[in-house]
Amino acid sequence: MLIDYKNVNIYQQGEKPVLSGVNFSVDEGEFIYIIGRVGSGKSSLLKSLYFELDIDEGDEATVIGHDIRRLKRKHIPALRRQMGVIFQDFQLLSDRNVYKNLHFVLKATGWKNKKDIDKRIAEVLTDVDMADKALKFPHELSGGEQQRIAIARAILNNPKIIIADEPTGNLDPETAESIIMLLKQISQTGTAIIMSTHNMLLLDKYPGVVYLCKDGGIEDVTKSYNELMLKE
Template sequence: MENQTIISYKNVEIELQGQIILTGIDFELKQGEFVYLIGKVGSGKSTFLKTIYGEVEIKQGEANVLGHDMQSIRQKDIPSLRRRLGIVFQDFQLLTDRTVYENLKFVLKATGWKNKMEIENRIQEVLTQVGMETKGYKMPNELSGGEQQRIVIARAILNRPDIILADEPTGNLDAETGRKIVELLKEICSQGSAIIMTTHNLNLLNEFPGKVYRCEQHRFNPMHNS
C-alpha cells in the first residue's frame, strides 16, 4: 500500500462564523509526502489545518482524512482520528509546570499507554530522535526556543502518527534554528509520516523542496514546484 492517499479534499469550502475563509479547495496528501502551505497571516492556513483534526467543521465539499468523512464524522470518533495525527504548534503549548519527560508521559497516558517500561522506552526513543536525549529532566522554561520546538516535535511523534501538522513551526525561531527544525521534520517525513507545514518563510522552500499550496484571497491553489 505504498503512497496511499491519506487526505483528499474535493471542492471544499471552509467558513467560520458565516465568513468564507477558503473556497474551492482541492487537496491531496499521500503517505510520506512533505507539503508546504504558504500565504499571508490570516489567509486561512491554520483554519485549514483545524479542519483536518476536526476542530473546524466542513459543511461543503468532500473531505476525507485517514478514512474519516470529515463532513459526517461523529464527535466520538474525533479522538481516534487525532491519535493518528501529530500537531506542532508555533507557540509550543508545553505544560510549563512539569518536566520535558512528564510532558511526554502525560500525552502517552492520555492516549492509552499503560505499561511503565514501554512508556519510558518510547520517551527515550523520541528524545533521541530529536537530539534532546539529555534534556528529559529539564523544565520547559530552562530550554531555548529551538529546544522547546524539538520537544514539541518529540511530543507530536510519540504515537507514530500518519500525518504531522506543523503550524508555523519556525515562526518564533531565528533563521538557523528554524532551518534545523525543518531538517528534523524532513528526516521524520523520510521515515514515513506525511507532513503539512505552514510557513511564510519562503527561503525554506528552496532549501527543503516539497509540494506547495498557497492560500490567497480565499482561494487555495497548488503552486508549480520550482
Template sequence: MLVDYRKVNIYQDERRVLKDVDFQVNNGEFIYLIGKVGSGKSSLLKTIYCELDLDRDDVEKAEVLGHSLTPIKRSHVPSLRRQMGIIFQDFQLLHDRTVQKNLEFVLKATGWQNKAEMDQRIDEVLHEVEMVEKTHKMPSELSGGEQQRIAIARALLNKPKMIIADEPTGNLDPETAANIVRILKTASNDGTAVIMSTHNIHLLKQFPGEVYRCKNGEFHRVTSSHDTDDLIENDSINE
C-alpha cells in the same frame, strides 16, 4: 490517501476564507502551505484535525485518515487525532512538569499503560530530535528552539501517519528554524506525511516539497520549482 478534500469550502467565524479546496495528501509527502495572515492556512489545518467543523452542504468530499468529516462524531475525534501529530507555533508544552512528564502525559492520554514501554518510547523520540539530555528539564529552562524540538518529539510519540505543523518556525531564528524543518523532513523521508504552514519562504528552497498557496479565497498548488524560485526571489508570499 491520508487526506482527500474535494470542493471543500472553509469558513472562519461565518466568513468563507477558502473556496472549492481540492487537496490530497499521501504517505511521506512534505507539503508547505503559504499565504498571508488571514488567508485561510490555519483554518484549513484546523479542519484536518477537527478543531474546525465542515458543513456537509459546502463539501463534495472531505476524508482524513479514512474518516469522513461531514460530519464526524465527536467521539471519533480522539481516535483520529491519535493517528496524527500536531505542532503549534507556541509549542503548547505543560509548564508545570518536566520534558519527561510532558511526553508521558501524552502517552497516558492516548492509552499507554506500561511504564517501561513509555520510557522506551520517550527515549526514542528524544533521540530523534537530539534532546535526550533535556529529559528532566522544565520547559522554562529551554530555548524556543529546544521547546519546539520537544513539541516535535511529542508529535512523533504515537508514530503518526501525518504531522500537521502550524507555523512551527514562526518565532525562531533562521538557523533554528532550519534545524526544525530538517527534523520534519527526516520524518517525511521515513514515511510520515508532513503538512506545514509557513511564512519563511526560504525554507521552500532549502527543503523542497509540494507547495500550496492560499490567496484571495483560493487554494492552488504552486506547480514547479521555477514557481517556487519566483516566490523566493520576489518575496511575494505576503502580497
C-alpha cells in the same frame, strides 16, 4: 491517500467560508508547505484537518479514511491519535519537566505499561537529539530545544500525519533550518508533514509540495510559487 479534499468549504464563524472550493490532497511521506499572507486561511485549513473547524459541502472530504463531514464527535479522539500537531508557541506544559510532558500525552492516549512508556519517551527524545533533556523544564530550554520537544511529543504515537502551524516562526534562521531538517527526516519514514510558513528561504533549500492560500481559495503552486510570490 491520507487526505483528500475536493471542492470543499471551510468555515470559522458565521455564514461566509474562510476558504471556498478547496482541492487539497496529501499522500504518505509527502512534505507540504502552506504559504500565503496573514489572514489568508492557512491556519484555518490546518485546523480543519484536526477537526477544530467545520467543513461543508464539497465532493470529497476524507482524512485518514474518514469522511469528516459525517464524522461523529465520539470518533474524533481516536482519529487525532493518528496525527501529531506542532504549534509556533510550542504549547508545552510549564509546570512539569520534559519527561512528564511526554508521559502525560502517552497516558492520555491509552498507554499503561510504565516500561513501554519509558522506552517510547527515550526513543523519541533520541530521535530529536534531546536525550539529555528529559528532566529539564520548558523554561530551562531554548526556543529551538522547546520546538524539538514539541516534535518529540508529536511523534510519540507514530502518527500518519504531522500538522505544523508556523513551527519556525519564533526561531532564528539557523535553528529554524535545523527544525526543517528534522521534519524532513521524519517525512522520509512515511509520515506526511503539512506545514504553514512565511519563511520562503526554507522552500528553496528544502523543496516540497507548495499550496498558496489567496483570495479565499487555495492553489497548488509547486512549479510556479517563486513567480507568484514575486508578483505579490
